[in-house]
Amino acid sequence: MKVLAVNGSARKNGNTAILINTLLAELEAEGIGTEQVQLAGKDLHGCLACYTCFETKDRRCIQKKDLVNELIEKMLDADGIVLGSPTYFANVTTNMKSLIDRAGMTSIANGRMFARKVGAAVVAARRGGAIHTFDSLNHFFFINEMIVPGSIYWNMGFGREIGEVNSDEEGLRTMSALGKHMAWLLKKIHA
DSSP, X not given: OEEEEEEOOSXXXXXXXXXXXXXXXXXXXXXXXXXXXXXXXXXXXXXXXXXXXXXXXXXXXXXXXXXXXXXXXXXXXXXXXXXXXXXXXXXXXXXXXXXXXHHHHHHHHTTOTTTTOEEEEEXXXXXXXXXXXXXXXXXXXXXXXXXXXXXXXXXXXEOSSTTGGGGOHHHHHHHHHHHHHHHHHHHHHTO
């Protein structure tokens, strides 16, 4: 089994990565392979609403000048998908939004190709807006008929400066529990 984590933060190895790594450590402890892709420094383009994916049905977006199609392939190969984003003006980052829109449209055009994969949202926030960011990530999972495990609290951690989230003990416990629940669910599905 394998879980792909996509970190939508503009800061490489920042608070979102710390939270994701806490979750991934639990999966790895259960023998589940993991990969984290960080979108920092990348330029993903938004959906053009061209609906070409509904015509071609080739599991790809027509746009080929960024790494969205590569990410779609990785998502297809994974049993579980973690989407992580810091909170930018009470929502996901623009790169994460581009991925959600284009991968989501491509999935729907191809019979909801992510259906029954396990999905988990991870959110970093300085202070507010985290619930809306959490909801935005979960909407991707739900419209794609994915299975979403819970945790001991909403999947978020708080901190502004890089590493500050390490002081959020409850946030780290939430990520750890989420990783354990995700591992349990993946093992049940693939038993």
